[in-house]
Amino acid sequence: MAKDFTSRKENYSQWYNELVIRADLAENSAVRGCMVIKPYGYAIWEKMQANLDKMFKDTGHQNAYFPLFIPKSFFNREAAHVEGFAKECAVVTHYRLKNSEDGKDIVVDEDAKLEEELIVRPTSETIIWDTYKDWIQSYRDLPLLINQWANVVRWEMRTRLFLRTAEFLWQEGHTAHATREEAIEETEKILNIYADFAEKWMAIPVLRGLKSPNERFAGAVETYCIEALMQDGKALQAGTSHFLGQNFAKAFDVKFLSKENKLEYVWATSWGVSTRLIGALIMAHSDDNGLVLPPKLAPIQVVIVPIYRKTEQLEEITKKVLPVKEALEKRGISVKYDDRDTHKPGWKFSEYEFKGVPVRLAIGPRDLENGTIEVARRDTLEKEILNMTDIDLKVANLLDSIQAKLYQKALAFRDEKTFKVDHWEDFKKQLEEGGFVLAHWDGTEDTEQKIKEETKATIRTIPIDGKQEDGKCVYSGKPSKQRVVFARAY
RNA sequence: CGGGGUAUAGCGCAGUCCGGUUAGCGCACCUGCUUUGGGAGCAGGGGGUCGUAAGUUCGAAUCUUACUACCCCGACCA
Numbered sequence: 001m002a003k004d005f006t007s008r009k010e011n012y013s014q015w016y017n018e019l020v021i022r023a024d025l026a027e028n029s030a031v032r033g034c035m036v037i038k039p040y041g042y043a044i045w046e047k048m049q050a051n052l053d054k055m056f057k058d059t060g061h062q063n064a065y066f067p068l069f070i071p072k073s074f075f076n077r078e079a080a081h082v083e084g085f086a087k088e089c090a091v092v093t094h095y096r097l098k099n100s101e102d103g104k105d106i107v108v109d110e111d112a113k114l115e116e117e118l119i120v121r122p123t124s125e126t127i128i129w130d131t132y133k134d135w136i137q138s139y140r141d142l143p144l145l146i147n148q149w150a151n152v153v154r155w156e157m158r159t160r161l162f163l164r165t166a167e168f169l170w171q172e173g174h175t176a177h178a179t180r181e182e183a184i185e186e187t188e189k190i191l192n193i194y195a196d197f198a199e200k201w202m203a204i205p206v207l208r209g210l211k212s213p214n215e216r217f218a219g220a221v222e223t224y225c226i227e228a229l230m231q232d233g234k235a236l237q238a239g240t241s242h243f244l245g246q247n248f249a250k251a252f253d254v255k256f257l258s259k260e261n262k263l264e265y266v267w268a269t270s271w272g273v274s275t276r277l278i279g280a281l282i283m284a285h286s287d288d289n290g291l292v293l294p295p296k297l298a299p300i301q302v303v304i305v306p307i308y309r310k311t312e313q314l315e316e317i318t319k320k321v322l323p324v325k326e327a328l329e330k331r332g333i334s335v336k337y338d339d340r341d342t343h344k345p346g347w348k349f350s351e352y353e354f355k356g357v358p359v360r361l362a363i364g365p366r367d368l369e370n371g372t373i374e375v376a377r378r379d380t381l382e383k384e385i386l387n388m389t390d391i392d393l394k395v396a397n398l399l400d401s402i403q404a405k406l407y408q409k410a411l412a413f414r415d416e417k418t419f420k421v422d423h424w425e426d427f428k429k430q431l432e433e434g435g436f437v438l439a440h441w442d443g444t445e446d447t448e449q450k451i452k453e454e455t456k457a458t459i460r461t462i463p464i465d466g467k468q469e470d471g472k473c474v475y476s477g478k479p480s481k482q483r484v485v486f487a488r489a490y
Numbered sequence: 491c492g493g494g495g496u497a498u499a500g501c502g503c504a505g506u507c508c509g510g511u512u513a514g515c516g517c518a519c520c521u522g523c524u525u526u527g528g529g530a531g532c533a534g535g536g537g538g539u540c541g542u543a544a545g546u547u548c549g550a551a552u553c554u555u556a557c558u559a560c561c562c563c564g565a566c567c568a
Contacts, residue, residue, distance in 0.1 A: 032560090084568065123568090157491095157566045164567070217568040225568090240568070307527050346528040353528095364527055374527080490567095 007288050012232040013160075019282060020161045022354045023291040033159040033166030037275070040355060043299035044278055045169065049149065051201055052171060052273065055193045061145040061173060066127050068151075069118035074126035077251040084218020085122045088155040092118040120153040125219065125244075125270055128174045129252035136176060136266060138257050143186070144176040162279035163236070163490050170274035176249075176266040178258065183267035187243040190271045191224040194239035202277065203294040203406035204228050204284045205414050206238060207436070207485060209461030214448050217270075221245035227460045227485065229414045230283040233434020235460045235487035238280050241271035284410055285379075291356030292379055294406050295399040302328060302395060303357045304337045307345045307364030314339065317363055320388070324361070324373075327392035333399065353378060358402050359395055377402055379409075420483065427474045427486075431457045436487050440480035442473035451475050451486070460485045
């Protein structure tokens with residue numbers, strides 16, 4: 001087996017980076033902090049996109065598109081919002097270039113200075129609410145349920161492929177409602193869509209809960225999140241859904257006339273997931289042989305590799321393979337028949353293992369004689385020789401069981417790495433080792449901040465369905481009603 | 491922005507301390523033959539302004555200075 005790249009256990013970050021490169025998902029671009037998503041990586045994103053998009057549309061949302069540039073003044077309108085994003089904005093100040101005096105270079109034309117700078121969107125609340133102002137007059141215009149697929153820019157100091165890049169792809173939903181209750185219901189509905197997607201499609205178990213005030217989205221009243229645990233014991237925020245109250249409605253003056261003919265501010269939500277989900281997918285399941293993809297999101301679900309010496313043998317194999325490919329495709333399974341003669345079978349085996357293809361079928365002269373085929377599953381690397389009869393059914397069942405097993409494995413891992421801790425020394429020690437640490441917290445920002453300074457851990461989430469129990473804050477000893485989840489995070 | 495490091499072929503590196511033929515190795519690439527059930531072997535071949543600029547020198551990848559870019563550790567990270 002080819003293991004000429006860093007092991008998970010030696011250096012998790014390096015393993016992750018090499019894996020992304022070797023699986024041909026993405027690479028660093030020449031532009032600082034930005035990433036090139038390669039066709040195979042993008043194919044995974046497209047699958048995620050298609051499924052999420054359907055889930056949004058099934059719940060009454062529509063897609064639209066808003067500008068990349070936001071006038072600087074829009075940012076000033078919501079105080080918390082501008083404060084939250086000000087430090088990481090790319091700013092457009094000019095609109096023209098010219099030849100330098102010596103003609104050897106292109107320089108910014110100082111005469112082409114914009115009267116008002118434009119911010120490259122780090123998120124679109126401001127431009128969207130400025131637009132909604134004109135779209136909403138009456139309760140009949142509500143609810144307004146809109147999503148956009150877009151790219152955003154956040155000028156991060158330090159970046160990591162998929163997990164944190166200066167530019168990233170995402171979807172952001174922005175909705176307007178007549179009542180507070182309806183907006184909260186929407187926020188929770190979306191959170192559940194995200195959680196379902198993570199668990200049923202990505203095979204990653206997630207915690208659903210609220211963010212503490214410290215970690216709340218800039219401008220939100222309440223931030224809901226789904227939180228996943230990676231194989232190195234660090235947490236990853238996989239999606240957020242915000243109840244914005246009337247903050248943006250007030251900042252952008254978005255009012256409607258109610259049935260009772262009263263002028264009221266609308267209630268808002270916003271929510272998003274990004275290409276970071278691909279990072280989560282990689283870190284949750286992969287091993288030292290490469291990527292492991294859940295069948296439901298794998299661009300190639302089954303690969304067929306022929307083993308042959310002469311071209312006549314290949315022809316015979318192809319005759320056997322094509323009906324199998326067709327039968328699998330009829331079941332909605334994506335199949336690649338790799339009959340390239342430029343690479344040997346062993347090379348192909350390794351290649352598809354790196355790429356995380358869930359099931360590999362290999363067929364050679366021996367199988368032709370016996371009417372068999374070799375079936376290998378990526379998650380366990382087990383191989384078995386099966387009779388060709390009903391092979392499409394067998395493979396379809398195998399894909400289902402791989403999907404289920406990946407989730408179970410990730411869930412078992414998370415349970416094993418979740419700890420209840422009551423004493424400060426144990427708390428520090430456990431965070432050092434990783435995992436979700438359930439502890440009591442006195443509810444103050446001050447305590448949260450001090451814990452962060454001393455342990456590098458943050459409150460990942462306050463579980464929605466968390467058990468109520470009396471306890472004492474692990475840091476301050478003050479009373480607490482519920483355990484919250486601490487972890488070091490990406 | 492602080493602290494450390496690196497820059498030599500598409501990728502990964504050696505050579506730099508102590509200047510001296512035509513700058514070398516692995517992978518990848520091209521050609522041919524043999525191979526093909528877990529990353530094939532042999533033979534031949536192509537590819538380099540040694541990050542940029544200036545300086546020292548008979549002579550610079552190697553020494554000096556400045557600059558630039560990238561990486562790691564912090565800070566930052568809704």
